Amino acid sequence: MSETSPKPTIAMDDLMALCKRRGFIYQASEIYGGIQGFWDYGPLGAQLKKNLRDAWWQDVVMNPCQGMAGPDGNPVRIVPVDTCIIQNPKVWEASGHVAGFNDPMVDCRESKARYRADHLMCLGEKGDTSGQIYAYVDNDDKSYATARKKLDKYKKRALSDAEIDTCPLTSLSADELKVTVGPDASEAGTLTEPRAFNLMFDTYPGPIRDEANKAYLRPETAQGIFINFKNVIDTTRVKVPFGIAQTGKAFRNEVTPRNFTFRSREFEQMEVEFFCHPSEAKDWYAFWRDWRMSWWKSLGLAGDNLILREHDKDELAHYAKEGAGTSDVEYRFPFTAPRFGELEGIAHRSNFDLKAHQNHPASTVKLEYFDQERNERYLPDCIEPSAGLDRGVLASLCEAYTPDESRPSKVFMKFHPRLAPIKAAVFPLVNKDGMPEVGEKLAADLRKRFGHLGAIEFDPKQNIGKRYARMDEAGCPFCFTIDGDSLTDQTVTVRERDTLAQERVSLDRAAAYVAEKLGLG
RNA sequence: GCGGGUGUAGCUCAGUGGUAGAGCGUCACGUUGCCAACGUGAAUGUCGGCGGUUCGAAUCCGCUCACCCGCUCCA
Secondary structure: OOOOOOOOOOOHHHHHHHHHHHOOEEEOOHHHOOOOOOEEEOHHHHHHHHHHHHHHHHHHHHOHHHHOEOOOOOEOOEEEOOOOOEOOOHHHHHHOHHHHOOOEEEEEOOOOOEEEHHHEEEEEEOOOOOOOEEEEEOOOHHHHHHHHHHHHHHHOOOOOHHHEEEEEHHHOOHHHHHOEEOOOOOOEOOEOOOEEOOOOOEEOOOOOOOHHHOEEEOOOOHHHHHOOHHHHHHHOOOOOOEEEEEEEEEEOOOOOOOOOOOOOOEEEEEEEEEEEOHHHHHHHHHHHHHHHHHHHHHOOOOHHHEEEEEOOHHHOOHHHOOOOOEEEEEEOOOOOOOOOEEEEEEEEEEOHHHHHHHHOOOOOOOOOEEEOOOOEEEOOEEEEEEEEHHHHHHHHHHHHEEEOOOOOOOEEEOOOOOOOOEEEEEEEOOOOOOHHHHHHHHHHHHHHHHOOOOEEEEOOOOOHHHHHHHHHHHOOOEEEEEOHHHHHHOEEEEEEOOOOOEEEEEHHHHHHHHHHHOOOO
């Protein structure tokens, strides 16, 4: 990993100040002191985020893989869904989230170590209900030996195995915990009571707030796809291999929200679950991994700040253990540098999820797919490219932030034109002599043509330098200026954000100019 | 969860117990007319919040909230 970046690492504080100043991102509930792990998007941020989501929707769902054929030589097929944030809680039992997202943790005030409560065992002398208890990490011989040694020292004699009683830490009473010595502690009573880190948010649909009515806010959008797999198969004409895609909010009660919007408790995902025959899973995995990497590059996250990283075996998620692997598309954020933070994970989930839902006791549905061509019934394997929309936005903001002492704004946002929240601006050089009228008409024309892609600004106030500078900070790629000559020869000056170059184009060519620069031909 | 830091106008920050400030930005008017120019003027604050000490608190004390950094944690 290279420690040197071709671009100086920007200060996160400066970027955050710009995001506030220009209306990209605000702290959620700011007027009440904020709320940890939540962020709101302002006018420019909302459009930036929409543009990234739309780019994904277009390139992944509507024109899958930008028209590139899959490894089988056929066009890639994807259909969209939009599923609920709240589902029957059994969905999350089957998926493993209820068990996996509820690990009670224990902290040690002395050693500062944190343990999973269900990984801690305790030992003491058989029959002794008043003496000290010693905790150790389950299946850790060294930790066990340490606890035995501490007990022997406390009892002032070597106890035999037969004199030892063990039990899980979670079975101890509060009083017993007070006389328990932590695995890495010397004093008793330094362990906190086991605390559940509820990584899923609870909610209670219906009038009665009762455990029987407990439901969860989804921690990932993926399960909404898996539980609709049969519906999609039955009601559309898709055939394996194909993908189901959706974007939407997900919620995780992160222990430590950090780093601006990077680890938020409420965030938006863009996910595809791509189903294929197990024999083709490896090829599809490699295909998606490589194409997703190139997609992020195509949106301006090029260069050394973006890497594709294959997971080591020991960091694979529970659903990916059996699969062909997991890769991350990672971006070098200022706060991770020189290391990288995940933008998107491409995982081979094998048939983990379909199997889990099919096998859940409360589920009656058969999810096997009958493949006519192969004359074979099977549970498809699944390749999951799962991207973080908010992380993509954050990476785009970081990448776009370009200090430039030579220009009045001292900084400009070099967004890819496709992502830029303001597509173009129109300025009358002087707010009189017929220039505003010409400008307003041009702005209206551009709005009609490009308004669905982003804002078209019209600004007749103050001197031209200020207006250019404002657009630089907003990341607007093109500014059209109407001057005296425009009235006579029907031409305008277009000023390019990145190069500051000015070019004279005819008024009726202005829309074509923007279309070409946006890649719309 | 632990340790350190920060919190005053939209942004950056000054203000160590005595009337709430500056620069920039924003807005208006004038002038100018291709890069935050110039002139005049204006708006904008629960000094993060709550409580305490004090005749008097942005300032001292306690608690709390949020953000940043380092741990820890994170399928």
